[in-house]
Amino acid sequence: MRQLGQRIAAPLAACLLAAPVAAQDFSEGSEAKSWNLAAEQPARFEARVVDILCELTGDCPENCGDGRRQLGLERSADGVLVYPNKNAQPAFTGAVVELLPYCGREVEVDGLMIDDPDLGARNIYLVQRIREAGGDWVKADRWTGEWAEAHPDAPGKGPWFRRDPRIRAEIEAHGYLGLGEEADAAFIEDWF
Amino acid sequence: MKHRMLSAAVAAMMATPVLAAEGERVQITGEMIDTWCYYSGVMGGPDAVQGTAHHTCALWCSAGGIPVGLLAEDGTVYMVLKIEGDDGSAGGDTQLRLASHTITADGMLYTRDGINYIVVEDVVSDAGITNPNHEDFGPVPGFAIPDPNQ
Numbered sequence: 001m002r003q004l005g006q007r008i009a010a011p012l013a014a015c016l017l018a019a020p021v022a023a024q025d026f027s028e029g030s031e032a033k034s035w036n037l038a039a040e041q042p043a044r045f046e047a048r049v050v051d052i053l054c055e056l057t058g059d060c061p062e063n064c065g066d067g068r069r070q071l072g073l074e075r076s077a078d079g080v081l082v083y084p085n086k087n088a089q090p091a092f093t094g095a096v097v098e099l100l101p102y103c104g105r106e107v108e109v110d111g112l113m114i115d116d117p118d119l120g121a122r123n124i125y126l127v128q129r130i131r132e133a134g135g136d137w138v139k140a141d142r143w144t145g146e147w148a149e150a151h152p153d154a155p156g157k158g159p160w161f162r163r164d165p166r167i168r169a170e171i172e173a174h175g176y177l178g179l180g181e182e183a184d185a186a187f188i189e190d191w192f
Numbered sequence: 193m194k195h196r197m198l199s200a201a202v203a204a205m206m207a208t209p210v211l212a213a214e215g216e217r218v219q220i221t222g223e224m225i226d227t228w229c230y231y232s233g234v235m236g237g238p239d240a241v242q243g244t245a246h247h248t249c250a251l252w253c254s255a256g257g258i259p260v261g262l263l264a265e266d267g268t269v270y271m272v273l274k275i276e277g278d279d280g281s282a283g284g285d286t287q288l289r290l291a292s293h294t295i296t297a298d299g300m301l302y303t304r305d306g307i308n309y310i311v312v313e314d315v316v317s318d319a320g321i322t323n324p325n326h327e328d329f330g331p332v333p334g335f336a337i338p339d340p341n342q
């Protein structure tokens with residue numbers, strides 16, 4: 001009996017010790033749309049929305065920093081802090097606007113996980129939809145609408161990133177290459 | 193007795209992943225990059241999504257709230273959470289101004305679940321944009337610079 005106990009305890013301990021480094025599969029039930037990225041994996045899981053800076057340092061303002069700070073997803077199944085870098089829009093837009101309404105709350109998310117050892121990418125996430133327990137799914141595509149509301153008089157035509165006042169000011173000051181007007185002019189003449 | 197010891201060991205091991213991270217003082221030199229393009233490969237290989245080739249896209253992504261990282265000379269990426277008191281890591285002005293710049297940052301390093309995070313207390317030096325890789329890659333993405341002929 002004693003030997004049996006040892007035989008059971010050793011593999012169990014080894015299994016538990018290995019758990020934090022073993023990649024888990026969170027693809028079950030996911031309806032995430034592919035972005036045809038080399039390292040993407042569908043991932044649907046429950047998590048708590050957290051202010052990452054607060055989690056790491058204890059510096060915790062109200063409401064997760066009101067949108068200034070990056071937000072994380074502390075996964076319920078294993079406590080891993082997933083970093084949502086991207087929302088669902090193909091428009092150079094992050095995930096904070098989508099997650100901020102859920103600051104400190106438990107949610108379920110669906111999207112694409114990026115784990116690429118060659119680039120050092122671990123637990124990087126593109127969130128496509130979010131819901132609270134028992135609630136309806138909400139698409140993570142609010143960013144451009146929020147921008148449009150905040151910039152009703154932004155000049156120019158085209159998508160937000162061509163019209164954003166801060167981006168336009170940076171390009172006006174330092175050029176598209178960041179090297180100044182002369183470098184831009186020489187390159188544009190040569191390239192196009 | 194044996195059961196109680198095993199249960200305690202299991203409980204201790206299950207609790208390990210939720211322990212808070214500890215900070216370590218570091219000084220890192222690297223380029224301020226757009227992490228989504230770098231990690232996802234959506235715009236091409238890692239060499240193409242930095243420097244002058246990708247500067248305009250780095251501005252778009254930084255202003256769009258995508259996390260900014262400090263890509264060190266050894267290839268390690270540090271997610272930047274704060275710079276000299278500015279906690280605007282989701283589209284903030286300081287990070288936007290430093291897009292594509294090579295800086296030396298002094299601050300605190302936190303590591304959790306395979307991701308490196310840095311809280312920059314002091315930008316020791318800012319060398320500006322030092323990687324003129326547009327000569328190799330052109331603009332990345334190709335539409336970053338509007339075609340003057342259209």
